[in-house]
Amino acid sequence: MKIQNQHYCSIWLNPHNRQQIQVIDQRFLPHQLEIKTLTRWQDCATAIQDMWIRGAPLIGATAAFGMYLAALQLPAQQPEAYLQQVAQNLLATRPTAVNLRWAVERQLNTLTGLAYNNPLIADTLLNSALEIANEDVETCRLIGVHGLQLLQAIYARKATTGPLNILTHCNAGWLACVDWGTATSPIYHAARAGIPVHVWVSETRPRNQGANLTAWELAQNGIAHTVVVDNCCGHLLQHGMVDICIVGTDRTTRTGDVANKTGTYLKALAAHDNNTPFYVALPSSTIDWQISDGLKEIIIEQRHSDEVKYVGGISNSGQYHRVLITPPNSPAANYGFDVTPARLITGLITERGVCPASQEGLLQLFPEMNRIQ
Amino acid sequence: MKIQNQHYCSIWLNPHNRQQIQVIDQRFLPHQLEIKTLTRWQDCATAIQDMWIRGAPLIGATAAFGMYLAALQLPAQQPEAYLQQVAQNLLATRPTAVNLRWAVERQLNTLTGLAYNNPLIADTLLNSALEIANEDVETCRLIGVHGLQLLQAIYARKATTGPLNILTHCNAGWLACVDWGTATSPIYHAARAGIPVHVWVSETRPRNQGANLTAWELAQNGIAHTVVVDNCCGHLLQHGMVDICIVGTDRTTRTGDVANKTGTYLKALAAHDNNTPFYVALPSSTIDWQISDGLKEIIIEQRHSDEVKYVGGISNSGQYHRVLITPPNSPAANYGFDVTPARLITGLITERGVCPASQEGLLQLFPEMNRIQ
Numbered sequence: 155m156k157i158q159n160q161h162y163c164s165i166w167l168n169p170h171n172r173q174q175i176q177v178i179d180q181r182f183l184p185h186q187l188e189i190k191t192l193t194r195w196q197d198c199a200t201a202i203q204d205m206w207i208r209g210a211p212l213i214g215a216t217a218a219f220g221m222y223l224a225a226l227q228l229p230a231q232q233p234e235a236y237l238q239q240v241a242q243n244l245l246a247t248r249p250t251a252v253n254l255r256w257a258v259e260r261q262l263n264t265l266t267g268l269a270y271n272n273p274l275i276a277d278t279l280l281n282s283a284l285e286i287a288n289e290d291v292e293t294c295r296l297i298g299v300h301g302l303q304l305l306q307a308i309y310a311r312k313a314t315t316g317p318l319n320i321l322t323h324c325n326a327g328w329l330a331c332v333d334w335g336t337a338t339s340p341i342y343h344a345a346r347a348g349i350p351v352h353v354w355v356s357e358t359r360p361r362n363q364g365a366n367l368t369a370w371e372l373a374q375n376g377i378a379h380t381v382v383v384d385n386c387c388g389h390l391l392q393h394g395m396v397d398i399c400i401v402g403t404d405r406t407t408r409t410g411d412v413a414n415k416t417g418t419y420l421k422a423l424a425a426h427d428n429n430t431p432f433y434v435a436l437p438s439s440t441i442d443w444q445i446s447d448g449l450k451e452i453i454i455e456q457r458h459s460d461e462v463k464y465v466g467g468i469s470n471s472g473q474y475h476r477v478l479i480t481p482p483n484s485p486a487a488n489y490g491f492d493v494t495p496a497r498l499i500t501g502l503i504t505e506r507g508v509c510p511a512s513q514e515g516l517l518q519l520f521p522e523m524n525r526i527q
Numbered sequence: 528m529k530i531q532n533q534h535y536c537s538i539w540l541n542p543h544n545r546q547q548i549q550v551i552d553q554r555f556l557p558h559q560l561e562i563k564t565l566t567r568w569q570d571c572a573t574a575i576q577d578m579w580i581r582g583a584p585l586i587g588a589t590a591a592f593g594m595y596l597a598a599l600q601l602p603a604q605q606p607e608a609y610l611q612q613v614a615q616n617l618l619a620t621r622p623t624a625v626n627l628r629w630a631v632e633r634q635l636n637t638l639t640g641l642a643y644n645n646p647l648i649a650d651t652l653l654n655s656a657l658e659i660a661n662e663d664v665e666t667c668r669l670i671g672v673h674g675l676q677l678l679q680a681i682y683a684r685k686a687t688t689g690p691l692n693i694l695t696h697c698n699a700g701w702l703a704c705v706d707w708g709t710a711t712s713p714i715y716h717a718a719r720a721g722i723p724v725h726v727w728v729s730e731t732r733p734r735n736q737g738a739n740l741t742a743w744e745l746a747q748n749g750i751a752h753t754v755v756v757d758n759c760c761g762h763l764l765q766h767g768m769v770d771i772c773i774v775g776t777d778r779t780t781r782t783g784d785v786a787n788k789t790g791t792y793l794k795a796l797a798a799h800d801n802n803t804p805f806y807v808a809l810p811s812s813t814i815d816w817q818i819s820d821g822l823k824e825i826i827i828e829q830r831h832s833d834e835v836k837y838v839g840g841i842s843n844s845g846q847y848h849r850v851l852i853t854p855p856n857s858p859a860a861n862y863g864f865d866v867t868p869a870r871l872i873t874g875l876i877t878e879r880g881v882c883p884a885s886q887e888g889l890l891q892l893f894p895e896m897n898r899i900q
Contacts, residue, residue, distance in 0.1 A: 184854040355857075357835070359732060359756040362852050365836075369857040381859040383732040383835055385757050385790025389865040392792070392822060417758025419765070423796040449765060462730070462756055463738075465838040467850030475848050477840030479735050481557040484728075484742040486754040492762040 155328040155335075155342065157187065157374050163332050164212050165219065165287060172280070173226055175219045179206045180329055184370035185468045192216075195224035195240050202247040202254070208363070209330020210404045210440050211290045214253030217244045218283035221261040225276035233270040237262070249455045252405040252442045257286055287332045293437040294334035296505035301340025301400070301435060302347060304501075304508055308398050308431065309349050317352040317378065318344065319397045321387060321425075324358045324415035325367035326402025326435060336435040337400040338371070340503065345377055353379040354396060356387050358415060360461040360488060384417050388424040399425045399432045400503070406434070406441045408523070410496030410511030411448025416489055422498040434494075434511070435503040441516065443523050448493040455490045462486035528701040528708075528715065530560065530747050536705050537585050538592065538660060545653070546599055548592045552579045553702055557743035558841045565589075568597035568613050575620040575627070581736070582703020583777045583813050584663045587626030590617045591656035594634040598649035606643040610635070622828045625778040625815045630659055660705045666810040667707035669878040674713025674773070674808060675720060677874075677881055681771050681804065682722050690725040690751065691717065692770045694760060694798075697731045697788035698740035699775025699808060709808040710773040711744070713876065718750055726752040727769060729760050731788060733834040733861060757790050761797040772798045772805040773876070779807070779814045781896070783869030783884030784821025789862055795871040807867075807884070808876040814889065816896050821866040828863045835859035 155162065168174035168191065175198070179188040190206055192198050198220030201207050207216055224240040241258045248254055264282040268275060309318045326337035334342060344351050353372055357365035365381050372379040382390065390396050399421060405413040412418070412434050425432035445451040463486050464476045480486060499511035509515035517524055528535065541547035541564065548571070552561040563579055565571050571593030574580050580589055597613040614631045621627055637655040641648060682691045699710035707715060717724050726745055731737035738754050745752040755763065763769050772794060778786040785791070785807050798805035818824040836859050837849045853859060872884035882888035890897055 184857075185851075354860075357732070357852070359730070359758055365853045365857075370854045373854050373857055379857065381835055381853050381857050382861075383757075383789065385732055385788075385793065386860065386862050386865075388792040388796070389789060389827065389862045392865065415758075416756065416762060419761040420758065420793040420797055423761070423800055424793055427796055454762065462754055465840060465850065465852060467838060467852040469848045469850050475842045475850050477838065477842050477848050477850055478558075479730070479838060479840040480738045480754050481743045481746050484557075484738075484746055484752065484754050487727075487759065488755075489759050489762045492759075492765065 155333060155371060155375050163291070164207065164329050165215050165332060167284065175223065177201060177207050177216065178329065180208065180367060181206055182474060183366055185474060192219070192223065194227070195220040195244070198223060199244055199247050202244070205361070209325065210253040210402070211294070211331040211336070211437055212329070213248060214257035214439065215283065215287045215290060215332055217254050218257040218261050218286045220244050221258065222276060222279040222283050225279045228270070228275065230271070237270065249453055253439050256439045260286065290331055290437065291333045293505040294328070294331050294336060294339045297336055297435050297437065297503055298334055298339030298343035300507050301503045302343040304433065304503065305340055305344040305349060305398070306347070312397055317350040319352050319354060319395055321354040321356065321390065321396045321399045321421065322368060323356045323364065323401045323418055323421055325363040327368050327371045329367050329371055330402065336402045336437065338368070340400060340435065341377060342375065351377060353377060354387070354390055355379050355381045356384045356417070356421070357381055358417065359384055362465070363415070387421050391424045391428040391430055396425070396430055399430060400435055403434050403436045403440050404491060405452055406436055406502070407445045407448045407451070408441065408443045408516060409446045409513045410499060410502060410516060412494045412499060412511070413448055413452045413454070413491050414494065416492050419492040419494045422494045426498045431500040432498060433501050433503055434499055438504055438506070438520060446513070448495065452493055454492065457488045457490045459486035459488050462488050528706060528744060528748050536664070537580065537702050538588050538705060540657065548596065550574060550580050550589065551702065553581065553740060554579055555847060556739055558847060565592070565596065567600070568593040568617070571596060572617055572620050575617070578734070582698065583626040583775070584667070584704040584709070584810055585702070586621060587630035587812065588656065588660045588663060588705055590627050591630040591634050591659045593617050594631065595649060595652040595656050598652045601643070601648065603644070610643065622826055626812050629812045633659065663704055663810065664706045666878040667701070667704050667709060667712045670709055670808050670810070670876055671707055671712030671716035673880050674876045675716040677806065677876065678713050678717045678722060678771070679720070685770055690723040692725050692727060692768055694727040694729065694763065694769045694772045694794065695741060696729045696737065696774045696791055696794055698736040700741050700744045702740050702744055703775065709775045709810065711741070713773060713808065714750060715748065724750060726750060727760070727763055728752050728754045729757045729790070729794070730754055731790065732757055735838070736788070760794050764797045764801040764803055769798070769803050772803060773808055776807050776809045776813050777864060778825060779809055779875070780818045780821045780824070781814065781816045781889060782819045782886045783872060783875060783889060785867045785872060785884070786821055786825045786827070786864050787867065789865050792865040792867045795867045799871045804873040805871060806874050806876055807872055811877055811879070811893060819886070822868065825866055827865065830861045830863045832859035832861050835861050
């Protein structure tokens with residue numbers, strides 16, 4: 155998508171130096187656009203752990219490139235053990251995102267049958283990482299194509315005049331993926347198809363990915379939007395100011411439960427209470443076919459309490475500050491995600507089409523997964 | 528309640544100068560404790576409008592003292608018209624709080640039969656304002672007494688070990704009243720009765736009254752607490768980490784619908800979805816007996832978008848900063864309250880006892896209101 159009218163992806167191979175991966179450092183958006191160069195697998199781990207980059211698909215792609223960078227510095231002794239250890243370290247950077255495991259395992263599998271001292275190991279991992287990134291672009295594009303049909307139908311039967319009002323949470327935008335985004339892809343596609351869209355952007359405390367990232371990427375791509383605090387979403391839904399909710403997911407169970415940014419569950423409850431459709435957009439790589447009870451089986455990442463106690467932004471002088479908003483000694487808890495039960499979800503928008511949030515719905519689109527019990 | 532081990536009220540007559548009202552300026556808490564002196568009715572209007580003070584009962588008391596300060600400067604010509612105009616101006620400072628209207632009308636009624644050029648007008652209004660303030664202290668104390676019984680019962684049947692976990696939203700604490708608070712009064716009473724309490728404090732964007740005020744007043748009074756972002760409350764409720772929710776209200780319909788700080792509705796939905804009791808603590812002055820459908824009849828105050836776009840706090844250097852957290856040109860909407868339908872509320876804790884959130888429940892406690900249709 156566009157930044158200052160130029161096309162960007164969120165991660166790319168440096169065209170001038172194939173030993174470097176480049177990413178947009180998202181920590182200082184929307185105030186400052188910074189490009190970071192990653193040259194070691196540890197840089198990728200840091201980028202994931204310290205959230206220079208975030209979003210399940212982009213985390214997966216970054217970890218995949220991390221495996222490639224590790225292979226560039228493969229030790230002569232026990233190269234396989236080394237790569238296995240790198241894989242473990244990359245997996246430990248964020249517990250919730252299922253794409254992380256998926257991407258790292260795909261990288262390990264791609265080496266099956268190759269000797270680990272083979273000089274082609276790095277090339278193999280690079281090609282596979284590029285494939286993962288490109289596939290993500292195509293997956294997100296398809297999510298947009300299927301989501302567009304949904305938005306066209308809802309817009310056609312909208313009773314009141316005015317734009318199609320879409321509520322989204324967090325950033326399931328192109329910044330969370332490689333391009334297009336998941337939840338935003340139907341929005342970008344609808345705008346291109348001529349539907350007047352307006353997006354309610356919930357700020358998404360504690361890290362404000364809505365206010366910081368989604369608002370910024372929508373603005374850069376000319377999409378009308380309004381930022382609201384997370385608390386306000388119930389009021390909007392109660393008063394018919396939302397036609398559809400679309401959010402992303404970090405992990406989806408085979409039964410359609412969705413682990414996503416904390417606060418998603420509250421918005422789904424309010425959508426349900428007001429008969430407003432609530433959709434989750436997801437690449438199938440975020441489906442964890444092994445688990446069926448999101449509430450019991452998904453471990454929710456607890457992040458540092460400082461994310462709650464401090465807020466970052468720029469002051470009038472244009473300087474970036476982190477400011478403390480609680481009494482200095484008050485403790486804070488920071489559960490980063492929550493689980494939205496499938497019963498609150500109208501449907502899932504995947505790269506293969508839209509389906510009910512249920513095992514039956516998902517297996518209709520992904521029948522090859524029937525064998526996994 | 529206590530600040531640095533000294534007893535304070537949130538508003539008081541300056542004991543050294545009876546023409547001055549003093550309040551705690553709550554805008555810079557928890558970082559800085561500032562006492563402001565109000566000498567003109569316009570100061571009271573500013574204190575309400577610019578939220579030096581907030582909370583339905585305290586707004587009412589401040590407006591009542593404002594009427595007194597106006598009477599100190601009563602013009603010789605048309606004093607009645609002047610006071611009526613002051614009353615209108617005070618009423619216009621905040622649209623949602625029903626106590627504001629109640630207190631201002633009570634002040635006007637207290638003058639019934641007095642000539643407006645009577646030198647006792649000011650004294651009459653002062654005594655009535657002090658009465659309003661003292662009554663609020665007693666009302667809040669009684670809310671605590673009744674709420675304590677509820678908390679004792681819930682603690683007695685708590686299946687797991689550990690403290691009684693109470694979730695509250697915004698600041699319905701003593702800072703919002705004159706003393707004790709509404710939602711916090713049962714908590715302070717429970718702590719004094721020896722129940723180990725732990726309070727989940729939702730930060731309450733956009734103005735962070737939870738993180739700024741509730742956390743601070745609980746800390747000053749030795750109550751264990753943890754700050755969470757509003758988004759996190761669903762997760763806490765899903766995982767049995769909350770035994771009871773208690774919130775305040777700015778306005779309650781005769782049928783038990785509750786208008787309170789934005790985000791209350793979402794927490795009530797989550798409590799309901801997880802079979803957790805959700806109580807609203809209120810002085811009966813916040814009941815608007817004229818209206819019966821909160822969603823249709825309560826006009827929700829829209830506040831300035833800068834409250835959403837900026838967050839205030841102190842930086843590492845100890846300086847207070849307001850920082851911008853959205854793209855500078857992204858619009859923001861700021862509906863300050865929402866309405867929680869009575870069906871989601873387990874009960875109302877009033878100064879006369881606890882009742883179901885319904886017209887029947889309220890009329891059992893306030894049978895004298897039966898005549899109002």
